[in-house]
Structures are given as structure tokens and as C-alpha cells.
Amino acid sequence: MNTSSRWSRAWHLVQPGRNPLARREDRIEAFTVLLAIVLVVLALPVAAAVASGVFVARAEQAVTEQATRYRVEATLLEDGAPIAIAGRAGVVQDTSPAEAAWVTREGDSRIGEVQATRGTRAGAKVPVWLDESGNPVAAPLTALDARILGVGTGAGLWLAFAVLVLAGYRCVRVVLDRARSARWQEEWRDFASR
Numbered sequence: 001m002n003t004s005s006r007w008s009r010a011w012h013l014v015q016p017g018r019n020p021l022a023r024r025e026d027r028i029e030a031f032t033v034l035l036a037i038v039l040v041v042l043a044l045p046v047a048a049a050v051a052s053g054v055f056v057a058r059a060e061q062a063v064t065e066q067a068t069r070y071r072v073e074a075t076l077l078e079d080g081a082p083i084a085i086a087g088r089a090g091v092v093q094d095t096s097p098a099e100a101a102w103v104t105r106e107g108d109s110r111i112g113e114v115q116a117t118r119g120t121r122a123g124a125k126v127p128v129w130l131d132e133s134g135n136p137v138a139a140p141l142t143a144l145d146a147r148i149l150g151v152g153t154g155a156g157l158w159l160a161f162a163v164l165v166l167a168g169y170r171c172v173r174v175v176l177d178r179a180r181s182a183r184w185q186e187e188w189r190d191f192a193s194r
Contacts, residue, residue: 023183025176036169043161051154058146065140074102074128074136077111080120094118100126104134112136 081096098116103109114128114136131137 023180025180025183029173029176032169032172036165039165040162043158043165047154047158047161050157051150054153055146055150058141058149059143062141062143062146066142068132069129069137069140070105071127071129072102072104073125074100074114076100076114076116076120076122076124076126079122080116081118083119100128102128102130104130106134108134110134 077099080098095115095117097113098120099111100114100116101109101111102114112135114126116124116126120126128136129139
């Protein structure tokens with residue numbers, strides 16, 4: 001099938017026109033296709049607005065976290081958890097809590113749990129992010145993180161909506177196909193009785 005016949009077929013799907021062979025189900029399907037296309041296109045600006053809102057909120061959070069969090073080196077007071085081996089997957093490279101000591105920006109010495117890579121020995125230096133109070137926290141968000149979260153949220157929202165619209169179209173199409181089949185059966189019975 002060449003490209004022009006594909007486009008022609010697609011056009012006749014959404015616009016059956018005055019074709020005498022077009023049934024009521026065909027016209028309903030054409031309306032459903034057009035409605036689905038319009039809904040998916042109209043969802044783009046909504047998804048973009050949500051993405052923009054998420055980006056702005058996360059960018060503000062990133063600025064706040066960058067200003068209030070700082071990085072220090074903590075010295076482990078105990079060995080980190082042993083390296084975990086997971087069947088076929090091999091060695092698991094993750095972190096676990098371990099007791100460590102660090103010095104805050106103000107010069108106060110602190111002892112507490114920090115995240116250390118599994119298998120790290122006591123006495124090793126590990127990077128730790130601290131808040132204004134000198135307590136360990138997660139690394140601050142960056143502007144790139146904010147951008148990725150915004151774009152990911154917008155794209156994910158739009159794709160989820162598009163899948164939902166497609167699923168709705170498929171449900172309508174199943175109902176219409178059953179109606180067409182029942183109508184054809186009725187017409188064949190009519191034809192056979194003559």
C-alpha cells in the first residue's frame with residue numbers, strides 16, 4: 001500500500017462524507033477519531049503549563065537548598081555494611097547508614113549516621129551534605145534536576161492522557177465493531193430470507 005492510499009484511507013476514516021456506504025457507526029467512529037485528536041492536541045498546553053509550574057517550584061527549591069546546604073567530609077567511625085551480592089545481578093553498589101564524625105561550618109564536632117558506600121572501612125572519608133543546623137541531609141537539587149523534573153512531569157502527564165484517550169477510542173471502536181457485526185448478521189438474515 002503506497003503512502004497516498006494510506007492518507008486517503010485515513011481521511012475517509014475521519015470524514016466519511018456523503019458516501020452511501022457509510023453507516024451510522026462509521027460516522028460515530030469518525031467523530032470519535034476527531035475528538036481524540038482534538039483532546040490530545042489540547043492536552044499539550046495543559047501539560048506544558050503543569051511542567052512549567054513544576055519547574056518553577058523545583059527551581060525555587062533548588063535555589064533554597066543550594067543556599068542552605070553545604071558539603072563536608074565525614075570520617076567513618078565504623079565499617080560500612082558488607083558488600084551485598086545479589087544472585088545473577090552480581091554486586092549491589094548502594095549505600096547504607098554508618099556512624100561517622102564531622103565538623104560543621106561553625107566548627108562544632110558532630111557524630112551521627114551518614115550514608116556510606118557498602119564495604120567502606122572505618123577511618124575513610126565520605127562526602128556528606130549538611131543543613132544549616134549541621135545535620136546530614138540529601139544533596140541539594142540543581143537547576144538541571146529542576147528542568148528534568150519539569151520536562152518529565154509534563155511529558156509523562158501528556159503521554160498518560162494520550163494513552164487514556166487512545167484506550168477510550170479503542171473501547172468505542174470495540175462497541176462499534178460489535179454493532180456493525182450485529183447489523184451485518186441482520187442484513188444477511190434479511191437477504192437469505194428473500
